[in-house]
Amino acid sequence: MDTQTTYYKTPIGTAKIVGDENGIQSVSVLDEDFSTALEVTESDIPECLQECVTQLEDYFEGKRNDFDLKLNPQGTTFQKRVWDELLNIPYNKTRTYLEQSKALGDVKAIRAVASANGKNPIWIIIPCHRVIGSDGSLTGYAGGIWRKKWLLAHENPVKQQSLF
Template sequence: MKTQTTYYKTPIGIAEIVGDKNGIRSVSVLDDDAIAESILNQKTPECLKECINQLEEYFKGKRTTFNLQLNPKGTDFQKKVWRALLEIPFGKTRTYLQQSKTLGDVKAIRAVASANGKNPIWIIIPCHRVIGSDGSLTGYAGGIWRKKWLLAHENPVKQQSLF
C-alpha cells in the first residue's frame, strides 16, 4: 500500500506524519516552518487522522498514552529498543544505562543510545524521556530545547501555595 503523508502544527514545530493502513511509520518535526506552513492546509488522509487527534490531545494535556498502530522501519535491535521506550511512563525519565539494563545488556549502552537516536516516531515512541546518567538532557534529534519542552510538558512544576 502507498504511504500517505500529512502535517500537523504543534507548539514546538510542524510534525510530518507518514503511514498507511498498516500503521504509523514516522512522525518527525520539521525545522523549516516557512516551507511547512504552505503544506499545512492539505487534506489529511483517513489513515493518519487518529494520529493527529491523539497528538492534539497530548499537546492539550489531555492524553498521557497513545493508542495507535505503529509500523516503524528499522532493524530488529532498533525495534526492540523502541518497544522498551514505550514502557517509560508519562512524566518519568530513564537513563541510557537503565534502558540498557532493561534490554538485558549493560554494555550495549552506546548501541541503545544510537537506536534511540534513530527512533522514527517522535513523541509517540518517547525517546525524549531518556536522559544521561548525570541527569543531563543529552542528544535529541529534535533539538535539546524540544526535549526540555516535552519533559516540562509531561511533568509541569506545580506552583506551591505560600499560604
C-alpha cells in the same frame, strides 16, 4: 496501500506524519516553518493518519498521557526492541541510557541503545525524549535539546505551591 503523508503544526515545530493502513511509520519534526505553506484542514488528512493527528493534538493540549496507535516503524530487529522498550517509560518519568540498556538485558549495549534511540522514527509517540544521561543531563536528541527540554517540561509542569 500507498504510504500517506500529512503535516500537523505543533507548538515546537511542524510534525510530518507518514503511515498507511499497517500503522504509523514515522512522525518527525521539521525545523523549517511550513505553517503558512501548509494549511492542512481536517479533510486533507488521510483517513489512516487522522487518529494520529487527533492524539498528538490531545497530547499538546495536555489531555493525553499515552498514545493508542497502530505503529509500524521501519528498522532493524535490535532497533525495534529498543523502540519497544521506550514505550515502557511512563509519561512524566525519565530513564537513563544505562537503565534503558539494563531493561533490554545488556548493560554493555549502552552505546548501541543510545544510537537506536537516536534513530527512533516516531517522534513523541515512542518517547525517546524521556531518556537522559546518567548525570541527569539532557544529552542527545535528534529534534534538538530545546525540544527535549520543552517536552519534558510539558509532561511534568512545575505546580505552584499553595502558601496557605
